[in-house]
Amino acid sequence: MTPEVGQGALVVALALAVYGAAGAAVGARRGRTALVESAQHAALGVFGLITFAFALLVYAFLAFDFSVRYVAQNTNLGTPFYYRITAVWGALEGSIVLWGWMLALFTLIVILRHRERARELYPWVLTVMLGVMAFFLSVMTIAAPPFERLTPVPADGRGLNPLLEDTGMITHPIALYLGFTGFTVPFAFAVAALVTGRVGDAWIALTRRWTITAWYFLSLGLLIGGWWSYHVLGWGGYWAWDPVENAAFMPWLTATAFLHSVMIQERRRMLKLWNLALVILTFSLTLFGTFLTRSGVIASVHAFTQGAIGAFFLAFLGLVVLVALGLLAWRWETLRSEGELDSVVSRESAFLLNNVFLVAAAFTVFFGTVFPLLSEALRGVKVSVGAPFFNQVNVPLFLSLIFLMGVGPLIAWRRASLENLRRNFLGPIALGGAGAAFFALLGVRSALAVLTLALTLFVGATIALDFFRATRARLRTGERLLPAMGGLLARHNRRYGGFVVHLGILVIAVGVTGSQAWSVHTETTLQRGEAAELAGYRVRFDGLAAAEESNHFKVVGTFTITNGRLGPAVMQPSKKFYPQETSPIAGVDYWIGLKEDLYLVLGDFTRDGGQATVKVQVNRLVTWIWIGGVVLTLGALLAILPERRKTT
Amino acid sequence: MKAKFIAGGAVIALALSYLIYAGVTQSAVYFVTPSELQAAPAAAKAYRLGGLVAPGSVRWEPRTLQLSFTLTDGKGSVPVRHKGTPPDLFGEGRGAVVEGRWAPEGYFTATLILAKHSEDYKAPADHSEAGYKELIKSLRRPGS
Numbered sequence: 001m002t003p004e005v006g007q008g009a010l011v012v013a014l015a016l017a018v019y020g021a022a023g024a025a026v027g028a029r030r031g032r033t034a035l036v037e038s039a040q041h042a043a044l045g046v047f048g049l050i051t052f053a054f055a056l057l058v059y060a061f062l063a064f065d066f067s068v069r070y071v072a073q074n075t076n077l078g079t080p081f082y083y084r085i086t087a088v089w090g091a092l093e094g095s096i097v098l099w100g101w102m103l104a105l106f107t108l109i110v111i112l113r114h115r116e117r118a119r120e121l122y123p124w125v126l127t128v129m130l131g132v133m134a135f136f137l138s139v140m141t142i143a144a145p146p147f148e149r150l151t152p153v154p155a156d157g158r159g160l161n162p163l164l165e166d167t168g169m170i171t172h173p174i175a176l177y178l179g180f181t182g183f184t185v186p187f188a189f190a191v192a193a194l195v196t197g198r199v200g201d202a203w204i205a206l207t208r209r210w211t212i213t214a215w216y217f218l219s220l221g222l223l224i225g226g227w228w229s230y231h232v233l234g235w236g237g238y239w240a241w242d243p244v245e246n247a248a249f250m251p252w253l254t255a256t257a258f259l260h261s262v263m264i265q266e267r268r269r270m271l272k273l274w275n276l277a278l279v280i281l282t283f284s285l286t287l288f289g290t291f292l293t294r295s296g297v298i299a300s301v302h303a304f305t306q307g308a309i310g311a312f313f314l315a316f317l318g319l320v321v322l323v324a325l326g327l328l329a330w331r332w333e334t335l336r337s338e339g340e341l342d343s344v345v346s347r348e349s350a351f352l353l354n355n356v357f358l359v360a361a362a363f364t365v366f367f368g369t370v371f372p373l374l375s376e377a378l379r380g381v382k383v384s385v386g387a388p389f390f391n392q393v394n395v396p397l398f399l400s401l402i403f404l405m406g407v408g409p410l411i412a413w414r415r416a417s418l419e420n421l422r423r424n425f426l427g428p429i430a431l432g433g434a435g436a437a438f439f440a441l442l443g444v445r446s447a448l449a450v451l452t453l454a455l456t457l458f459v460g461a462t463i464a465l466d467f468f469r470a471t472r473a474r475l476r477t478g479e480r481l482l483p484a485m486g487g488l489l490a491r492h493n494r495r496y497g498g499f500v501v502h503l504g505i506l507v508i509a510v511g512v513t514g515s516q517a518w519s520v521h522t523e524t525t526l527q528r529g530e531a532a533e534l535a536g537y538r539v540r541f542d543g544l545a546a547a548e549e550s551n552h553f554k555v556v557g558t559f560t561i562t563n564g565r566l567g568p569a570v571m572q573p574s575k576k577f578y579p580q581e582t583s584p585i586a587g588v589d590y591w592i593g594l595k596e597d598l599y600l601v602l603g604d605f606t607r608d609g610g611q612a613t614v615k616v617q618v619n620r621l622v623t624w625i626w627i628g629g630v631v632l633t634l635g636a637l638l639a640i641l642p643e644r645r646k647t648t
Numbered sequence: 649m650k651a652k653f654i655a656g657g658a659v660i661a662l663a664l665s666y667l668i669y670a671g672v673t674q675s676a677v678y679f680v681t682p683s684e685l686q687a688a689p690a691a692a693k694a695y696r697l698g699g700l701v702a703p704g705s706v707r708w709e710p711r712t713l714q715l716s717f718t719l720t721d722g723k724g725s726v727p728v729r730h731k732g733t734p735p736d737l738f739g740e741g742r743g744a745v746v747e748g749r750w751a752p753e754g755y756f757t758a759t760l761i762l763a764k765h766s767e768d769y770k771a772p773a774d775h776s777e778a779g780y781k782e783l784i785k786s787l788r789r790p791g792s
Binding site: 584 | 653667708733
C-alpha cells in the first residue's frame with residue numbers, strides 16, 4: 001500500500017507545484033499579494049509531500065519491499081544497511097527524487113530569505129523555481145515513477161551495482177546534485193530580472209552567495225568523483241573525459257566564468273547581457289548533462305527513443321532555452337552596457353579573456369561529447385574523439401587560464417600603467433622564469449611540465465605578493481601580525497577566498513602535471529615467491545586467500561613490498577565476485593604518499609593460487625590533486641561567508 | 649578600442665577552430681563491426697571495433713601477457729591481439745569493444761579493451777554461483 005501512497009504524494013505535489021507557479025505569476029502581474037502567499041504555501045506543501053515520498057522510498061529499501069521494481073533492481077537481502085540507504089539514489093528514479101527534494105528545499109530557503117527583501121523579483125523567482133519543480137515532478141510521475149510495482153514479486157532483488165558500494169558514492173551524487181540544483185536559484189533570479197526589466201545589479205547581489213555555494217558543491221562533486229574513480233575503479237586514473245564526467249564539467253566551466261564576470265558588472269556596469277546569458281547557459285547545461293547521462297543517447301542516437309526520460313529532458317531544455325532567448329530579445333534595449341572598455345591592458349580585459357577561455361573550454365568539451373552523436377545522425381558514420389582530443393584543445397586553454405589567474409587580480413582596472421605592471425609583475429615573472437630554468441636544468445624533459453610549473457610559480461608569487469602587501473599595510477597601522485592576517489581574510493573574504501581557490505587550482509595543476517608526466521606502471525605475471533621491480537619497489541607475490549562477505553566472495557592476493565627505505569610491508573589487492581554480476585570487481589590496494597602512490601591491482605590468477613598477474617603502478621604526485629581539492633573547497637567556503645565590511 | 653577587441657576575439661576564435669579541427673582529425677576513432685572492418689581495412693585509421701568474443705577463440709598466456717581472441721558479428725570475424733590482462737568483464741560469448749589499429753599482417757592490434765559494462769544486471773547464471781563456490785574451495789585447500 002505504501003508505494004501507492006508515495007506515488008500519490010508525488011502526483012499531488014505536481015498539482016501543487018503547477019498551481020504555485022501559475023499563482024505566483026498571476027499574483028505578480030496583478031499585484032495580488034494573496035496569490036503570491038498562496039503560492040508560498042503550495043511550495044511548502046510540495047516540500048512536505050516530496051519529503052514524505054522520499055522517506056517512503058527509503059523505507060521501501062530498508063524493508064526490502066521487492067514488490068517495488070526500483071527496489072528490486074537496486075538492492076538485495078545481502079546489501080549492507082548503509083548501502084541500502086544510498087542505493088535509493090543509485091539509479092535514475094531515485095536520483096530524480098533526491099534532485100527534486102533538494103530543489104524543494106532550496107525553494108523553501110529562497111522563500112525564507114528573499115520574500116521580504118526582493119519584492120519585485122521574488123514572485124517571479126517563485127514561479128521559475130516551482131516551474132522547474134513541476135518538471136521534475138512530472139518526470140517522477142510519468143517518465144520514471146520510483147514506486148512502480150513489479151509482478152510477480154521476486155524473492156530477492158538483483159542488488160546494488162557493486163561499484164557503488166563505496167563511501168565516495170554516497171557523497172559524490174549528493175554534492176553533485178546540490179551543485180546542479182543550486183544553479184536553479186541564480187537562473188530563477190535571472191529570469192525574474194528579465195521579466196521585470198530590472199536587469200541591474202540587484203539580481204546579481206542577491207544570488208552571489210547562491211552561485212558560490214552551488215559552485216562549491218559542484219566542485220566538491222567533481223573532486224569526489226575523481227577520487228572515487230582513482231580508488232575504486234582500478235585503472236589508476238582520475239579523469240577520462242567520458243561523457244558522464246563531461247556532463248558535470250561543462251556547467252562547472254560556465255559557472256566559473258559567471259563567478260568572474262559578475263565582478264565586472266558590479267564594478268563597471270558592463271556585461272549585463274553576458275551575465276544573464278551565462279547563468280541561463282549554466283542552468284541549461286545542468287539539464288543537458290542529465291539528458292546526456294540518463295537518456296542512453298551516448299551509446300547511440302537510436303537508444304534515445306527507448307526511454308521517455310530523454311524526450312522529457314530534451315523538451316524541457318528546449319522550452320528553457322526558447323523562453324530565455326525570447327526574454328533576452330525582448331529586453332535587448334535595456335541590456336546595454338553603461339561602462340566602456342578603455343584599454344586592452346586592464347583588469348576588465350583579463351576577466352573578459354578568462355571568460356572567453358572558460359566558455360571556449362566548455363564549448364570544446366561540448367563539441368567532443370556530442371561529436372559522435374552529430375556524426376552518426378548526420379553522416380551515418382560512428383566516430384568518436386577520445387581523451388587526446390580533449391587534452392590537445394583544453395591544455396592550451398587551461399594554461400592560458402592559469403596565466404590569467406596571476407594577472408587578473410593584480411592588474412589595474414580601466415588602464416594599467418607601465419608602473420603598475422612593473423610593480424606587480426616583474427618579480428613574479430622573474431620567479432617563474434627562474435623556476436622554468438631550474439626545472440629544465442633539473443632534467444624535467446616534458447616542456448609542458450616545465451611550462452605548467454613555471455606558470456604555477458608565477459601565479460603563486462602574485463598571490464603571495466598581494467597578501468604580503470596587504471598585511472604590511474595593516475601592520476603599519478599598528479596591528480599585530482596574526483590579527484592582521486586574520487582580519488584580511490575576514491574583512492575581504494571574497495577576494496582572499498578567491499585567492500585560496502586559485503591556490504587550490506595551482507596545487508591541483510601540479511598534481512595533474514606530475515601524475516601525467518612521471519607516473520610509471522608495469523603488468524606482470526608472478527609465481528608464488530617471485531617478485532617484480534618498479535621504480536625502486538620490489539613486489540613479491542606470496543599467495544592467494546579467499547573470504548566470504550555478506551554479499552560477495554573475495555579473492556585476496558598477498559604481496560610483500562620492499563624498497564630502500566621501507567621494511568617489508570604487506571599489500572592485499574583483491575577481486576570481488578558478486579553473485580548478481582557476471583564478472584568480478586577490482587579491489588585496489590594502495591599506499592598513499594606525498595611524492596608518489598604505490599597502486600596494486602590484482603589481475604588474472606590460477607585456481608591453485610600459485611600464480612597471479614598483477615598491475616603495479618607508481619603514480620607520482622597524485623595526492624596533491626586531493627590536497628588542492630581541499631584547499632579549493634576551503635577557499636570557496638571562505639568566499640561564501642557573509643561579508644563583514646568595515647562600518648567606520 | 650572596439651576594433652582591437654574584435655580583432656583579438658577573431659584571432660582567438662580562429663585559433664580555437666584550428667585546435668578543434670586538428671584535434672578531431674588527429675584523434676578521430678571510427679566505430680566499426682568486424683564485417684565492416686573486413687570489407688575495408690585501413691592501416692592508417694584508429695578504430696573502435698565492437699563484437700562478440702567468439703567462443704573457443706581466447707588464448708591467454710599469463711607469462712608473456714599475450715592475449716588473442718576473435719571478435720565476430722555473425723557476418724564476419726576479426727582476429728585481435730593485445731598485450732595485457734583481459735579486463736574483468738571480458739569473456740567468451742560476451743560483447744567486447746577494442747580500440748586500436750589494423751596491422752597489415754592481417755590482425756587487429758588492440759591497445760585497449762573495453763568490455764561491455766551494461767547497467768542491466770542479469771540474474772546470476774547457476775554455473776557462476778557454483779563456480780565461485782568451487783573457486784573458494786580450491787583456494788582454501790591447505791598449502792595454497
